[in-house]
Amino acid sequence: KLVWHVFLAGITMYLYLRTLRIRRDASFLGGLMYMLAPSFVTLVHPAHDAKMYIIALLPLAFALLERGINNPRFVTFAGLGGVMGLLILTSHAQMAYYSYWAIGLYFIFRLFVLDRGTTKKLEINGITKRTVMFVAAVIIAVTMGAVQILPAYKFTTKQSVRSGEERTGYKYATSWSMHPEETMGMVVPSFPGFIDYKNHDLYWGKNFFKLNTEYHGILPLVLGIMALLMLRNRLKWYFLGIAVLSLVYALGANTPFYRLFYAFVPSVKNFRAPSMIIFLFCFAFVTLASMFISSILDDDSTLKEKNRTLLYTIAVIAGLAVIISLMGQTFFDMWRAIFYKTDPYPELQRAKIMAANIPYFRSDMWRIAVLVCAALGGIWMFMSKRIGTYALTGLLALVIFVDEALIDSRFITTINPASNPAIAPDQTVAELQKRMDESGPFRILGIASGKSANYYAMFGLHTADGFHNNELQSYELFRGGRGNENFLLYWVEGGSLNPDNVTKNNFLNIAGVKYLIIAMTDGPTVPLENNAAFDRAFIVHNHVVVSSDSAAVELLKDSSFDPSETVIITGEPGIRFPESSGLSGESKVESLTYTKDGAVIKAIFHKPGFLVLADNMVPYWHADVDGKPAAIYPAYGTFMAVPCPQGEQTITFVFRSAPYETGKKMTLMSLVFVAGTFLLTGVIKSSRVKKQTA
16 A cells, blocks of 8 residues: 555646646656655655655645636535545544645635736635635545544543643654754755664664655755746745745754744644654655746746756756765764754764764765756756757656665565564464463563564554553553553562562553563563463452542552452542342452453452453443443553442443544545535536537
């Protein structure tokens, strides 16, 4: 699907450029620049597929908006609303939000520029008509994306770790920004180094690591700048504005301007990684470059007067390449002196990585210089009537492909899923799967396994320590933050393991962590069994009430507290049970069966007590005991407890999310409305054609 979206990006960009009346050959080159842009294709490496969907669909939204402004028909704006709705449904709300900024600003700008190269303003009726239709498109989009928006909004603002102060603060919001070295990498891609260039980690930037590049290709940048300097087209100012906006925003805390976004733009403080917005820079400069190429191929007389500028540009680029090559280490020393006065990483380590990266930087710089000179030389020859249209188009296509595909290839590797250690099941996986089939659900802890946090979850194993970074506040508090400190209590001290103390850890026991995966010194992993781990569902007869989840967690840190005897309930007054008749025997859970939307548990209570289900509590869980609605209480800070009377009981848990159900209905209605609009328009158009031919 990622490969298909690469081609989709080229097609949608071509369609948008054609709506701008750009020549077919120039539109083809624009589509090629966009679909091969390393800032887009290298997202394959970190598997950021939702980002790629956004980038691929964005030009289609612009194409429909441009068409709707030129010829305001409701069906066109309905299509725009459908595409904008798909942007939300990609599941990357942040990138969709940035796309909406660009689309909204484009609409406002185009209200005052009726056609390419003109300044004719629309009459008030034209502005009103287009504005109403655009608002309708936004309503369609938001309604179509409701199934994604409503649950996510509720979760991130009320239940997620991102609703807390730590994940909405300025420092967190500006994490994973672009930095000056990444900005320079938009010109020479290897300047900040690549994390896996020829099996070496040569990234020396300020982020913790780097799995992609912000390089968009050299021709979009160079030809886009020429478009700004040489074209007489007012539309270029929009693309300049959106490019500057995206670059300034992407730099995050490296400029003072991000404070304004953080303080005044809704939802910005709920996001991090401002660098994501840089895809708008790519879109803007590819469009500008395509406009410039189209003007060149149209034999624009105003550009002929400036053909000497191309020769001067070639000379400047070659000169800069020579100067920087001769400077070598001195150039990087100057860079460090300017931008690394307060270096958060060891200076010596950074200097070594910089030095190791210089040969790759120098090689990339000369490659780019040669390609740019070849492209500009070809344009000069075309303007001087030395070569024709086909020759120039072929030359530019070759330069684009060589430049961008070469960088793309550095981030794309073919692997064998059956043997790659990152995704292939090791010997422990099959063993644990067999044990889970035999004994029922349990959790594992892979912190000491040497594997990625989500490795075992790929194989259907329930993990206690997977990485999500947007998980429930209550569960992150329970496990001890992102470092899983509570899961490590007593058995991990000073980096050494003491397996004998695992049973003292209340957090592991309550979460039902039956196996701790340990990486042995000789390579293989082995499961260490925790015999004190509770079953996923268990019964407790005593309870204690605390005022907060934090208080529950603090109580659990005391190894003398026995959670199998007393369940900790958060924030509820005393719960009164009916008198016990003294039923003989022992309380026990007889069975636990997960269903598609919950769980069914059969249990015997020899006296009233709590049925605890060690799954995270959220407001959308509903329970009944023998068919009668029952209250669910927060247990141990994050799990669920249901009070049950004496005797044999069937406890049913059902998950029903009101935001999801409401959002699903809205999404379906919007989809039906858009489909109906297209169908009705087609029927009306068909009937008109029949009348005209009758």
